[in-house]
Amino acid sequence: MRNKLKVTVVGSGYVGMSLAVLLAQQNDVVLLDVDQERVNKINNKKSTISDNEIDDYLLKKELSLVATTDKKSAFRYANFILVATPTDYDEITNGFNTSSVDEVVKEASNLNKDALIIIKSTIPLGHTKFLQKLHKNESIIFSPEFLREGNALKDNLYPSRIVVGSNLKKGKHFAKLLSEGAKEKNIKTLFVSSTEAEAIKLFSNTYLAMRVSFFNELDSFAMIHELDTRNIIDGVSLDKRIGMGYNNPSFGYGGYCLPKDAKQLLANYDLVPQALIEAIVTSNKTRKEFISKEILKLKPKTIGIYLLEMKSGSDNFRSSAIIDIIKRIKTSKSNLVIYEPKLDSEEFLGIKVTNNFDEFKEISDLIISNRMSKNLKSVKHKCFTRDLFGNDW
Numbered sequence: 028m029r030n031k032l033k034v035t036v037v038g039s040g041y042v043g044m045s046l047a048v049l050l051a052q053q054n055d056v057v058l059l060d061v062d063q064e065r066v067n068k069i070n071n072k073k074s075t076i077s078d079n080e081i082d083d084y085l086l087k088k089e090l091s092l093v094a095t096t097d098k099k100s101a102f103r104y105a106n107f108i109l110v111a112t113p114t115d116y117d118e119i120t121n122g123f124n125t126s127s128v129d130e131v132v133k134e135a136s137n138l139n140k141d142a143l144i145i146i147k148s149t150i151p152l153g154h155t156k157f158l159q160k161l162h163k164n165e166s167i168i169f170s171p172e173f174l175r176e177g178n179a180l181k182d183n184l185y186p187s188r189i190v191v192g193s194n195l196k197k198g199k200h201f202a203k204l205l206s207e208g209a210k211e212k213n214i215k216t217l218f219v220s221s222t223e224a225e226a227i228k229l230f231s232n233t234y235l236a237m238r239v240s241f242f243n244e245l246d247s248f249a250m251i252h253e254l255d256t257r258n259i260i261d262g263v264s265l266d267k268r269i270g271m272g273y274n275n276p277s278f279g280y281g282g283y284c285l286p287k288d289a290k291q292l293l294a295n296y297d298l299v300p301q302a303l304i305e306a307i308v309t310s311n312k313t314r315k316e317f318i319s320k321e322i323l324k325l326k327p328k329t330i331g332i333y334l335l336e337m338k339s340g341s342d343n344f345r346s347s348a349i350i351d352i353i354k355r356i357k358t359s360k361s362n363l364v365i366y367e368p369k370l371d372s373e374e375f376l377g378i379k380v381t382n383n384f385d386e387f388k389e390i391s392d393l394i395i396s397n398r399m400s401k402n403l404k405s406v407k408h409k410c411f412t413r414d415l416f417g418n419d420w
Contacts, residue, residue: 112128
């Protein structure tokens with residue numbers, strides 16, 4: 028067995044937490060986070076995110092994983108430094124806010140000249156190249172992740188591909204670390220330029236957003252013309268070139284990645300002719316407006332909102348499509364009530380929140396749910412959803 032390498036992962040969200048656990052199987056991993064509460068959880072073998080595989084690995088596997096808030100100790104002796112901090116889309120600047128990534132790269136470069144710094148956060152096209160020039164450091168590279176919320180470790184254990192934005196020897200060594208931690212064998216691995224790697228990430232997620240939008244617009248058409256959406260989708264998807272994946276209608280695409288990545292890709296098209304990329308962004312807004320109108324047509328006295336999360340197994344409300352639906356219908360004459368056990372507060376967006384499921388079912392004349400749940404079986408006749416296949420994609 029080879030000597031253990033020292034790996035520092037910055038950020039304990041979906042990307043950072045899953046990568047830290049994956050790599051801690053064969054390496055000494057330090058997980059750096061600014062939140063002491065998160066650090067304490069990790070050091071007590073508890074995950075900071077909702078992910079069954081991560082919970083299982085923390086409890087049952089022998090992992091060399093320590094969390095800290097001390098930047099100097101985390102960076103100084105690391106062979107590899109992975110940056111997995113959030114990059115939210117800023118509507119004012121029309122691009123990602125990369126300040127957290129930029130700060131980490133700056134500090135890591137200053138404290139450790141020899142480490143390979145791998146950006147895992149999603150960033151604009153050309154940003155890695157910009158940071159390389161800024162810090163005069165070619166050992167800053169980009170390597171995209173392709174993870175699903177609630178399945179982050181699983182998607183690292185069985186990756187569809189490994190993409191590394193570098194042809195450096197250290198970049199190839201990093202790809203080997205990822206494949207060593209995975210259960211999948213013979214993983215397809217691509218070594219490309221940093222900007223090409225950034226493009227792979229943005230185009231991949233924008234394609235998924237396009238596919239969600241396509242089947243949502245198919246569903247809107249079927250609803251207006253009183254056709255059976257599922258019959259049409261089944262007939263379309265049986266074409267092997269189209270396939271069955273990502274064909275389940277919803278209230279709109281949302282979550283951590285698809286909305287912001289599609290908007291960022293559109294922003295990068297500022298000097299390039301396009302029509303489709305803009306349509307993908309616009310389509311999602313149009314779908315949510317349509318769904319909101321369809322709900323209000325039913326004129327319920329009390330509308331119950333079942334869960335704010337995007338899908339089962341997630342603890343993420345950010346950019347959830349149902350939140351946009353709520354904002355559109357809250358000005359109507361209907362009363363609104365939210366059932367969301369993961370909320371501690373008694374109100375959300377000025378709307379009453381209840382954690383009493385029996386009360387929620389009783390007082391709701393109509394229950395809207397982005398994804399159906401077996402918990403709603405007894406009140407199925409009250410439910411409004413576009414979930415036709417009972418899955419999250």
